[in-house]
Amino acid sequence: TLLAALLCALPWLAPSLGSTLDGLDLALPGVVTAAGLLATLWAAARSDAPRPFDPLRWSVTLPLLTLIAVVPIVVAWRSARSNGTFLAGVIPYSDAGDYVQGALKLLAGGALEPWSCRRPLNAALLATRLAAVDLSVERALVLQALLLAVAATLGGRAVALDRGHRAGLTVGAGVMIFGAIYTPTTLSEALGLTLGALALALLWHAARTRVAWHLGLGMAALTVALNARSGPFFALATLLAWTLWDGRRAPGG
Numbered sequence: 001t002l003l004a005a006l007l008c009a010l011p012w013l014a015p016s017l018g019s020t021l022d023g024l025d026l027a028l029p030g031v032v033t034a035a036g037l038l039a040t041l042w043a044a045a046r047s048d049a050p051r052p053f054d055p056l057r058w059s060v061t062l063p064l065l066t067l068i069a070v071v072p073i074v075v076a077w078r079s080a081r082s083n084g085t086f087l088a089g090v091i092p093y094s095d096a097g098d099y100v101q102g103a104l105k106l107l108a109g110g111a112l113e114p115w116s117c118r119r120p121l122n123a124a125l126l127a128t129r130l131a132a133v134d135l136s137v138e139r140a141l142v143l144q145a146l147l148l149a150v151a152a153t154l155g156g157r158a159v160a161l162d163r164g165h166r167a168g169l170t171v172g173a174g175v176m177i178f179g180a181i182y183t184p185t186t187l188s189e190a191l192g193l194t195l196g197a198l199a200l201a202l203l204w205h206a207a208r209t210r211v212a213w214h215l216g217l218g219m220a221a222l223t224v225a226l227n228a229r230s231g232p233f234f235a236l237a238t239l240l241a242w243t244l245w246d247g248r249r250a251p252g253g
Contacts, residue, residue, distance in 0.1 A: 061172060062153045068176040069145035069183045076184040077138070085185040092137065096186045100137060103127035107135075121228040122188035137186070144190050145183040151197035152176055158204040171200075192229025199225050203239070215243060 076089040085096040092100045102116030103126040116123035126140065133139035152175040160168025175197050182189040202218035219239060226233055 061156065061169060062149060065152050065172055065176050066146055066149040068173070068180050069149045070142060072180050073138075073141050073145060073184045085187060089184075090138065092186050099123055099126055099186045099188070100130075103130055104135070107131055119188045119228065121224065122186075122191050125191060125228075126186055141184065141186070144194070148179045148183065148190055148194045148197070149176070151194045151201070152179065154201040155197040155204070158201040162204070162208065188229040192225050192231065195221060195225030195228050196231070 076086070078089070080088045080090075082088055082093075084094055085092070087093045091097070098115050099119070099122060102113050102123040105111075105113050106116070106123060106127045107130065112120055112123055129140040129143050130137070133143060152172045155175060156168040156170075156172030158168075159171045175193065179190060179193045182193070199218055199221035202214065202221050206214035206218045219236065222236065222239070225231070226236070
């Protein structure tokens with residue numbers, strides 16, 4: 001599964017292979033994503049039994065997931081490719097550029113511009129990352145990639161405690177399969193996925209402990225994730241319905 005996730009870097013390599021492979025640049029992302037999904041489903045179906053937490057195994061997992069997140073960024077820089085979100089691999093363009101401008105204006109004047117109010121959390125947290133790395137967009141992207149890898153590791157670890165290490169690694173790699181597509185950009189997808197993976201870790205932990213405030217913390221994280229990047233808001237209602245149903249099934253419920 002980790003090998004399938006590493007293949008996510010290939011779509012970013014395609015433009016550097018020459019104009020004769022231009023069609024590959026269009027087809028490869030879908031092929032790689034499909035392969036990654038198939039590998040994820042296969043590994044999940046073969047999940048092993050739950051085992052005690054293994055610090056060594058998960059200390060290796062974080063660098064691997066970080067590599068998956070950072071490789072597309074480095075490849076985009078080295079290939080100097082352009083698309084709808086950046087120019088020459090490094091200059092944010094269109095919506096991505098507007099987020100950077102909004103974050104810089106927030107740091108300079110302390111207020112969000114009207115366009116950034118569409119995704120205020122992304123602009124605000126991008127401004128925070130820029131402030132932490134001396135206004136370097138490149139280092140802010142790497143920092144976002146690291147945060148995504150940490151969140152994916154936490155989500156995978158939470159699953160591993162119940163479903164085994166193979167299932168946990170599958171979840172972590174599955175998050176990165178999608179996240180690696182967006183790590184070279186300042187769009188809101190990477191942030192939303194990061195917060196969503198963190199919400200997964202908290203909600204899975206709440207399902208294990210059955211502690212109300214754990215569930216509330218997970219729901220709050222998911223709400224923030226859905227506000228950072230709009231997604232399936234019905235998931236909140238579904239989780240609430242599951243909580244009520246599961247509470248009635250519990251002893252004394």
